[in-house]
Amino acid sequence: MKMMTSNHIDEIKKIVKSGRVLTDESDRFSYSFDGSFGTFLPDAVIQTKSTEELAQLVKLANREQIPVYPRGQSTSLSGGPLPVKGGMVFDLSVMDDLLEIHGEDLVAVVSPGILTANIHKAAEQKGLMYPPDPSSSHVSTIGGNMAENSGGPRGLKYGVTKDYVIGLEVITPEGEIIKTGGSTVKNVTGYDLTKLIVGSEGTLGIITKAVLRLIPKPQGSETIMAVFNSLIDAGSAISKILSSGILPSKMELMDKASIAAVENYEPLGLPLNAEAIILIELDGHPLALKDEVKQAADLCDSVGAREIRIPQNAEERAEIWKARKLVSPAIARIKPTKISEDATVPRSKIPQMCMRLQEIRDKYDVHLVVFGHAGDGNLHPNIICDKSDKEEMRRVEQAVAEIFTAAIELGGTLSGEHGIGLMKAPFMEMELGAIGLDMMKRIKESWDPNNIMNPGKIFPEPGQKLELS
Amino acid sequence: MKQSLEQLREEFRYEKTNSCVQCGYCLPVCPTYITMGKETHSPRGRINLVKMVGEGKITDLSVLEEPLDLCLGCRACETACPTGVEYGSILEAARAALVRRKKFSAPVRLLRKAMFQKVFPNRKIMKFTGNAFWLYEKSGLQKAGRTSGAMKRLPNHLGDFEAIMPQAVSPAERKKTPNRVKAKGEKKYTVAFFTGCIMDAMFQRINRLSVQLLAEAGCEVIVVPKQTCCGALHSHSGEMEETKRLAKQNITAFEQAGVDFIVNNAGGCGAMLYEYGHLLEDDKEWADRAAAFSAKSRDISQVLVSCGGLSNLHTYPGELVTYQRSCHMTNVQKVTSEPLDLLNSVSGIRFIEMEQADMCCGSAGIYNIINYDASMDILDRKMKDTKATGASVIITTNPGCLLQMKLGIEREKLSESVRAMHLIEYLAEAAGIS
Structure with missing residues (x-):
């Protein structure tokens, strides 16, 4: 990974003709966070509606080995958009012009900056429904939802974001623009790259357009x-x-x-x-x-x-x-720091998971609250703490690690809907096994040989541990 | 100014920023995030900048200046916030901290001092301003200014504002406002009327109508002589010492009146009066008195509704009316239903809510003068929603909003077909009071 220089900034400004390049300190700090933890300053924030300009920027980044961080409205609870290695943040929330409902095909065609709630509204006006309903849908973008494969309460009956994305336009980490899938529900032509991209947390490319499946509104x-x-x-x-x-x-x-x-x-x-x-x-x-x-x-x-x-x-x-x-708001008032987990277990294991959570709460003496989407096994154990209390945070670290262990031992998963991002990366091997994780890494390496696309996410760095204190 | 991180944290109210969990729920309701299109101009972004100061990550405080200056202070983010972040309080502290460090150029310093310490708080000067206004209008100077195009050449687009200035009241008429008005019929409450500085200077007529309507509804109305400016404009500009001084003067002036309510007709002033308790909470001598004052403070619409409303209000059948809310009335005083109740009691009216009715119009105290372009971007969006209602009357409940909506009407060249009015003017017209 290289440091960005003023020459790079000049070149970026030459490419971005239709948008803005933000490099002021106030702007860089304003794109340094999300709904999770940590402050990471990007070198530049790019806002453009032009897919071609973005593709050229990715080409530049790939050539110069500059990190690229795609971002929606930064509501992520897992660190997805955090520019942990500096470089460029692409603010894709500005790509908010395309929202078409094709009633006869039962699909919506959208650009990544469209707010998910606006898709809900547009579909409903035509008697249709886009089911995935993350609780932040009035703020979060569909691009962010696709990157993280967001869920929501209706996941129980209707599934999650990936179950409704059938076609994509993507900028690859080498700066090429490709199309995956299409507008048909049935499509078995080759590997299902659409499903690979959805939920890849921005590590395999940048989604610039999507085709979503709709269903009749109940x-x-x-x-x-x-x-x-x-x-x-x-x-x-x-x-x-x-x-x-x-x-x-x-x-x-x-x-x-x-x-x-x-x-x-x-x-x-x-x-x-x-x-x-x-x-x-x-x-x-x-x-x-x-x-x-x-x-x-x-x-x-x-x-x-x-x-x-x-x-x-x-x-x-x-x-x-x-x-x-x-x-969520009520528990946030108890103490200033809220660690929101989304470990998920098979539905039949919910009572056992609840018992394990109570044990963890007592063992580490943490303020643990449990609520969530019980119907699909996606509980939200939240630990309410104070990040300025180092001793407490160390107990929280241990409690979080044990929640992950419990979920996996019960046949579940680290994350149901928030994504791995930064904090859960150290636990990947526990769920996937060394070879399982390595197969994923190989996919990443072949898509992104220079590791410029959202580097520092999903895959743990050597020796990386969960650190909250 | 060398300071420890501890001191900076206290000065910037760092601990209050910790209740922000950065969920972003404030983004869709923030006018400047929408029009300026970057996180730097969002509530979450601004709170984060203050957080960074408290964590020692930002040491050059000038980084905060533009983002804080461009905040309207409409506080729609507080209403949207699920975790109850006290944004207004953080903004106020941060602005005051920046003002303390800021080296204004000599003329600006002098002008700030003159405006904040001498002009707004001084009823005589404000009255004189009002009278000068009247003279300017009546002498034909206004007409000359308007026709010669001289106004267009004024700096900072002040010329645009000239076109929307209200009809001034003559000195003779001004003197007619009595200090005590008896309730019509059975007395329901005794209230003290808060005249406000800008309302008193520029919208004297609305103040007079307010007193009349209050009496009509059953209030005995007292106009307390030693009252002064509420201090809202000072507070928004980080002049906290002066704000507190004015608050104390008002508290002293009103507490002797022994009234049920202290009534105002300006959303912005009302919010300031509503927050005196909070402003002086750390001042032992004043905290209780300030809280008692705030507890009595009411918007006029609340008092009129408490009195049972006004009777015999009518307009021509089917008149289309919409309402541009005062942000400070909605988000600080939380007064939302009473103005609508009063409007809906006018027979003949057809009330239409505009899209994004809670969104600021961009007036925000003197924001539209200082940040003209930013304000006009917000106004233009607002006018799009207003026009879509097809309303011929736009109701407001604050002088700043009223002027801004008049400006919007001028910009859209709608002055032939659309009127912007204060709620009180409209109710008085519907009641046949002039």
Whole structure:
């Protein structure tokens, strides 16, 4: 990796005719962070809507071995866009001009800077739906969602971002512009490079255009809230429903600590002495829904739910979902630092994972809150701490490492939807094995021989450890 | 100024930046992030810059100047923030810290001192300004200025503002405003009216109508003599000592009046009055008195609604009206529904909400004068949303917004078909009061 010189900046400015090249200190600091940890200054930030200009810049970067960091709106919780080795940040949020809904083909064609929520809106106007719904969708770009393969609550029924991307335009790390996939759902021509790029966290190229699959929008939806005196019962309710032939669109869990945090933050009348709450959303045809709601409620009842609420109108539904929405902000007020993990286990292992998390909490004496997408095994254990307390942060490091170990031992994964990025890189081998990780590395090396595309991510550096203190 | 990191952290309120988790939820609501298109001009970016100062990573503080100067201070980010970051408080501290270090050129220093310490707080001077305004208008100078194109040659686009200045009130009429007005019918509240400096100098008519409407609704209205400027403009410019001095003068002036509410009709002033408690929270002698003052402070729309509203309001059937919210009323005072309740009580009206109704118009105190181009980019976006409603009346609840919307109407060449009005003017017109 080479240092950037003023000659490089001059050359960059010559290439970027239609946009901006930011090099002031205030600008460089403003592109040095994301929603995770750390400050890493880029040498220059590039904003251009022109794919050709970006491709020329990548050619320059490849020739001169300058790191390139693609970035959306930097809401990443794993360090995806952090320019850890300096170089250029490409601010792709400026590529926000293309958003077409092709109703007859059931696809959307988008540029990477489009906000995900705007795709939701545009699709809905035509009676269609783009299902992936990360909670940051009103801020995050579709480009960032594709790079990180974002999920969201609806992942349970509808899958995640990769399940809806069927075609891409990509700038390769050598500065060539290629197309992968296309506008058809069926496409088996050669390797599925589309799926390889989605979720590659910006290490294999820069997405400059995408074709997304859409589905008809469900006609209705209903919500159930079930309150439990034990986390285990809540877990069995989840597996019972999932094995009963009903597939809810969302199934969210809140543990005792998250219920308390929300009530402290904004009293909503949640039961403070309950061990767990599950929120279930079912969608589909109104007639089918009626039947499914009853079945699901009965199943919760049969495993010992102490209370079941079925809201009768949109306001009541919104009120119930508000509780789940408030968990993140509520816990952020407890202490200044929030370590948000997304370790995921097979659905049937949720009760065991919950038990392991409680043990970890007690063993390391950390403030651990558990909530998340229980229906698909994607829990969000969050540790609330204070990064200025070095001793506490060392305990947090150990707790985080053990959460990863627990997830993998239960047959799960390090990351369900946030991505590996920086902090989880040291744990890759634990999940993939040495050879598994090496196969991935070989793909990276053949795509990006000079290692200029988002270097420092996914693959651990020799001796790299999780460091929070 | 050599300082330890500890001192810098305190001065910049570093600890408050820690509640920002950099989720970016503030980005879609920030007018300058949208128009200027870079993170440097977003709330998250600005908070990060302050954070970097506190962590010793930024040592040249001038790096913060432009990003902080270009913030409108609309505080829409606070409303959007899921973790309750006190952005206003961070911004205020950082601006004050920069002002303390800044070496203004001699003329600018003198002008700042004159404006902030002498002009805004001085009712006599502000009244004189108001009178001079009237003379300027009545003498034909205004017409001469407008027709000769002389105004267009003024620096900093002041000429553009000339076209939108309100009709001034004559000195004789100005004197007519009484110090105490009795409630019409049964008295519901006794209130003190906060006149404000700019409202009093430039929008005297709206102040007079405010007092009349309050009386109409059942309030006995007192105009306390020793009141002064609220200090909002000082606070936005980092002149904190002067802000506190003005706050104390107002607290002293109003606490003796023994009223139920202290009523204002300017969203920006109202926000400042609402925050006196916070401004003086560390001052033992004043903290309680300031909190008591803020607890009584109300926007006029709140008081009118508390009184049960106004009766017999009507306009011609189907008049299309939209409302440009005052950011400080929405995001600081959190007053959002009352102005709409009052508008909807006018018979005949058709109210249409504009897209992005909560987005700032770009006026922001004196931002539109100091950062003219940035302000006009924001205004042009706002006018696009306003025009899309097809409304012939744009309601505002703050003098800055009112002038800015008038400027927007001029820029769009809509002055024949669209009026910008203060809510009070519109209600008074609908009530048949002139």
